[in-house]
Amino acid sequence: MARLVIENLTKRFGRVVAVSGLSLEAQSGTITVLLGPTGAGKTTTLRCVAGLEHPDSGTIRIGERVVNDLPPKDRDVAFVFQNFSLYPRYTVFENIASPLRIRNISRDEIERRVREVAHFLHIDHLLERRPIHISGGEMQRVAIARALVRNPQLFLLDEPLTNLDAKIREEMRTELKRLQGETGATFLYATPDQAEALSMGDRIVVIRQGHVVQVGTPHEIYHYPRNVFVADFVGSPGMNFVPALFEGEGKLNVGPGYFTFELPEEAASVCRRTLKRPEVLFGIRPEDILLSIQGGEGWYPAQVDVIEPLGVIQIVRLRLNGHVLRVRGEEGASFEAGERVFFRFKKEKVRIFDRLTEERIF
Amino acid sequence: MNEFQRRALKNRVIVVILVVLLCVYLFPLYWMFSTATKSKVDAFSLPPKWVWRPQGDNFRGIFYVGAGGALGTVRGIELKLKPSAFLRQLGNSIVVSFVSTLLATFLGALSGYVFSRMRVRGKDDLLFVILSSRMLPPVVIAIPLVMMYRSLGLFDTRFGLIIMYTVFNLAFAVWMMRSFVDDIPREYEEAALVDGYSRFQAFFKFVFPEMRVGMVATAIFSLIMTWNEFTFSLLLTGERARTAVPSIAHSLGTAGVNWGHIAAGSFLMVLPVVVFTFLLGGNLIRGFTFGAIKE
Ligand SMILES: Nc1ncnc2c1ncn2[C@@H]1O[C@H](COP(=O)(O)OP(=O)(O)OP(=O)(O)O)[C@@H](O)[C@H]1O
Ligand SMILES: [Mg+2]
Numbered sequence: 038m039a040r041l042v043i044e045n046l047t048k049r050f051g052r053v054v055a056v057s058g059l060s061l062e063a064q065s066g067t068i069t070v071l072l073g074p075t076g077a078g079k080t081t082t083l084r085c086v087a088g089l090e091h092p093d094s095g096t097i098r099i100g101e102r103v104v105n106d107l108p109p110k111d112r113d114v115a116f117v118f119q120n121f122s123l124y125p126r127y128t129v130f131e132n133i134a135s136p137l138r139i140r141n142i143s144r145d146e147i148e149r150r151v152r153e154v155a156h157f158l159h160i161d162h163l164l165e166r167r168p169i170h171i172s173g174g175e176m177q178r179v180a181i182a183r184a185l186v187r188n189p190q191l192f193l194l195d196e197p198l199t200n201l202d203a204k205i206r207e208e209m210r211t212e213l214k215r216l217q218g219e220t221g222a223t224f225l226y227a228t229p230d231q232a233e234a235l236s237m238g239d240r241i242v243v244i245r246q247g248h249v250v251q252v253g254t255p256h257e258i259y260h261y262p263r264n265v266f267v268a269d270f271v272g273s274p275g276m277n278f279v280p281a282l283f284e285g286e287g288k289l290n291v292g293p294g295y296f297t298f299e300l301p302e303e304a305a306s307v308c309r310r311t312l313k314r315p316e317v318l319f320g321i322r323p324e325d326i327l328l329s330i331q332g333g334e335g336w337y338p339a340q341v342d343v344i345e346p347l348g349v350i351q352i353v354r355l356r357l358n359g360h361v362l363r364v365r366g367e368e369g370a371s372f373e374a375g376e377r378v379f380f381r382f383k384k385e386k387v388r389i390f391d392r393l394t395e396e397r398i399f
Numbered sequence: 400m401n402e403f404q405r406r407a408l409k410n411r412v413i414v415v416i417l418v419v420l421l422c423v424y425l426f427p428l429y430w431m432f433s434t435a436t437k438s439k440v441d442a443f444s445l446p447p448k449w450v451w452r453p454q455g456d457n458f459r460g461i462f463y464v465g466a467g468g469a470l471g472t473v474r475g476i477e478l479k480l481k482p483s484a485f486l487r488q489l490g491n492s493i494v495v496s497f498v499s500t501l502l503a504t505f506l507g508a509l510s511g512y513v514f515s516r517m518r519v520r521g522k523d524d525l526l527f528v529i530l531s532s533r534m535l536p537p538v539v540i541a542i543p544l545v546m547m548y549r550s551l552g553l554f555d556t557r558f559g560l561i562i563m564y565t566v567f568n569l570a571f572a573v574w575m576m577r578s579f580v581d582d583i584p585r586e587y588e589e590a591a592l593v594d595g596y597s598r599f600q601a602f603f604k605f606v607f608p609e610m611r612v613g614m615v616a617t618a619i620f621s622l623i624m625t626w627n628e629f630t631f632s633l634l635l636t637g638e639r640a641r642t643a644v645p646s647i648a649h650s651l652g653t654a655g656v657n658w659g660h661i662a663a664g665s666f667l668m669v670l671p672v673v674v675f676t677f678l679l680g681g682n683l684i685r686g687f688t689f690g691a692i693k694e
Contacts, residue, residue: 087593109592116593121586126608136594183590 038223039100039190040065041086046095048081048247055081057247059095063191063225063240068217070238071227074270078247079227080119083193086225087116099190115184119195119227123168123176129155130164133182154186157216174201178209185216192217194226198233210237231271235259243267261388265318265395268388274323274352277362280392281319283308289389291319295357296337301384304399308389311398318395320388323365327381328353328372336379341372355380428669434662442659457663461485484638485646485664492642492668495557496625499564504618506565507572508610512602514573515580516588526577532570537630548635555637563631568621575620579613580606619679623672643668 041063048056056078063069071079084090086097088109097104104112115136123132130151137147155161158178163171171179177200184192197213198206214237217224228234234241235255243250243258251263262268262276269275282290287305290297300308308317329336339355339362346368353372355362364380372378389399400408434442436453464483514522544563545554553559583606591601626644633645647664 089589089592108597109589110595110597112593114593116590118586118590121590122584124587124605135591139595139600183594187594 038065038221040098041069041191041223041225042096042098043082043086044096044098046082046085046097047093048078048085048090049093054247056085056092059244059247059249061242061249061252063223065223066221067239068214068224068226068237070234070241071225071244072229072231072234072238072241072271073227073244074229076246077229077244079229079244080195081247082244083116083195083225083227086112086191087114087193088112089116113190115187115189115192117180117184117192117194117197119199121176121180123179125168127167128164129160129166129168129171129179132168132179133164133186136183136187150186151182154182157185157212158182174205177201181209181213188220190223192222192224192226194224196228197226198228199230206233213237232273235271243270262397264397265320265390268320268390268397272322274363274365276320276322276388277326278318278320278390279357279360279362281317281389283312283315283317283389285309289317289319289387292358292360295360298384300387300389304387304389307399312391314391314393316392317398318390318392320390320397321362321382321386323352323363325383325386326362326364327383328364328366329379329381330372332379336381338377338379341374341376341378343374344372428673431662431666431669434658435666437659439659457659458667460657461660461664461667485643488641488643488646489667491557491560491640492626492644495560495564495640495642496622499561499568499625500618500621502561502565503568503572503621504576504614507569507576507617508614510569510573511576511578512580512606512610514577516585526574529570529573532566537634541630541634544631545634554635555640557640559635560632560640560642563635564625564628567628567631568625571624572617572621575617576610576613579610579617583609615679619675623675626668626672 041061043059043061046056046059047054059078059082061069061071071082073079081090085092086099086104088104088107092105099112099114123129124135127135133151133155134147137150142150151164152161155164158181160175160178160182163175163179168176168179177197181194181197184194198209201209210233216222226237235258238255240252241255241258242252243263245266251258251267253261258267258271262271265278269278279291279295280293282293284290284297287300287302287308288297289300299305332338339357342354342356342361345352345354349368350365351368353364353366355364355378362380387399388397390397433447433451435457436455437448437451438454438456441448441451462483462485513519514526519525548554548559551559553562587605587609588596588598588601591605592598596604628642629644629648632642633648636642636645643664647661647668
């Protein structure tokens with residue numbers, strides 16, 4: 038198992054810059070998640086690491102070796118492709134065994150390892166079938182098995198769970214994480230799914246348009262997003278934003294004109310020190326807002342717009358003049374569309390962003 | 400008339416039209432076959448005879464000079480039959496078309512793979528240049544070609560013809576194979592590369608087997624085109640290396656027109672193509688659509 042270090046990676050396709058000056062580090066024995074929306078450059082980054090694309094600039098180091106000029110076969114990585122189709126001519130068994138066949142491994146050993154990994158991924162019963170006779174989700178698991186059957190320096194997984202249905206996906210998340218923990222493997226794991234990133238990653242690298250936006254633990258990414266993009270992209274639903282004015286001292290006028298409240302001292306002092314303009318964005322996560330039918334001290338009025346029930350939880354959309362606040366709460370507390378309600382929020386969870394640069398200030 | 404009856408009627412009309420068209424297309428074949436197997440008298444009788452006693456004189460006649468009568472004696476042995484040039488020409492046709500087809504298909508498969516997968520400087524221009532070699536009518540380049548062939552000593556050799564046809568078929572083979580390779584997912588070999596295979600190993604183990612259908616289709620096209628080719632063979636060969644197709648036409652000139660022989664020769668040339676086409680119909684259609692239709 039080895040550490041992966043990428044420095045200043047740039048990759049262009051004609052005029053499209055797919056990856057631009059990207060640097061990241063995947064610690065040995067951990068899961069590093071590459072999180073970004075579609076087209077962010079996740080696949081391109083993984084392909085550069087695997088040696089399937091040649092970077093325009095930058096260095097890629099696996100362990101102590103700079104691998105820039107090594108052919109893929111000498112990099113000792115395993116790759117689970119985003120849309121891998123298995124070799125149609127070979128059985129599932131042969132598909133999984135193929136990375137072992139090229140190495141000097143005895144037939145018995147191959148047999149043993151393929152069966153072991155197949156058992157782990159619950160595909161024992163498929164081993165003799167041809168790929169056209171298995172389902173999409175099963176194919177995906179075979180593709181994962183192909184990677185896991187070896188013991189490479191580094192695993193590259195490109196949205197390996199995307200084609201699975203929700204239940205298996207959640208199961209596989211835990212399974213993959215458990216497996217990684219047991220073997221101490223190094224994972225670089227690309228996904229556009231923030232929930233997957235938060236639940237699986239030891240560290241998350243958020244990328245957008247080929248740039249790294251933020252690197253951090255899931256906790257940091259979730260609670261201290263670097264800017265509006267990360268705050269909105271991570272979380273389900275993402276953070277709420279309402280324009281606001283910082284009125285000297287410690288008061289924040291949200292709306293502006295909708296309500297004004299006193300910031301906690303810590304936030305206020307940061308704002309006083311760093312703000313050059315009073316125009317900010319007030320940000321609050323949907324689960325940090327409380328709803329009630331009755332008003333009172335510190336409760337603000339709003340109107341219920343829509344209610345989205347999501348099983349055990351529900352999302353209530355509130356309308357505040359021109360703005361929308363999404364509130365995430367337990368189901369049960371029943372509100373009706375159009376109803377007037379009151380809300381309150383946890384002041385210590387308020388985040389403040391510069392309205393112009395969209396960077397987080399506090 | 401309800402919907403079903405209307406559709407049935409429509410189908411019937413289409414079938415009738417197709418049958419008529421088929422007859423039009425098959426008529427020359429029928430005429431060729433009948434002329435080849437009729438006696439001279441029957442062949443020229445008017446109105447044409449629909450029933451006749453088939454006889455093989457014409458076929459014997461194209462393979463043997465002097466069929467039917469003694470040629471003379473050489474050192475006391477009476478020579479009845481002497482093989483004609485046609486047998487050799489048929490041999491030329493077979494050798495030249497098979498060898499050039501094999502070469503073109505193999506080279507086409509390799510370069511089709513490269514054009515499909517690798518980054519080649521000026522790829523589009525190269526592909527266009529390759530295609531443009533098929534745009535000129537052969538006659539346009541005939542004079543320089545004949546001169547070059549003469550000075551290189553390639554004139555009237557099978558080797559020269561093989562080179563000509565390989566180049567001629569290569570353009571088609573490259574384009575066709577490229578589109579077939581385009582249809583094979585890149586991930587097949589990329590996965591193999593990451594798994595530890597070299598590019599050659601990955602190609603032969605995982606890509607080549609997928610290319611076989613395409614190669615068969617390409618080979619059939621090349622074979623038929625070469626087998627039927629007329630102009631280059633006529634221009635670039637004389638006595639020795641000439642293939643069968645222009646030779647048949649050539650017999651027009653000497654000693655009157657022997658329609659029976661021409662029909663028999665043409666029939667022999669067309670027969671393998673027809674049989675081939677029927678046997679491999681599906682593959683050919685896939686080839687025609689240039690890989691545009693996926694299974
Ligand atoms: N071979 C290529 N040729 C041209 N452009 C490409 C190529 N591969 C990727 N791109 C472009 O590079 C950018 C990044 O693509 P990439 O596939 O890395 O994104 P991604 O993050 O993997 O997205 P997704 O989540 O949709 O898989 C995109 O704008 C894409 O159109
Ligand atoms: Mg991708």
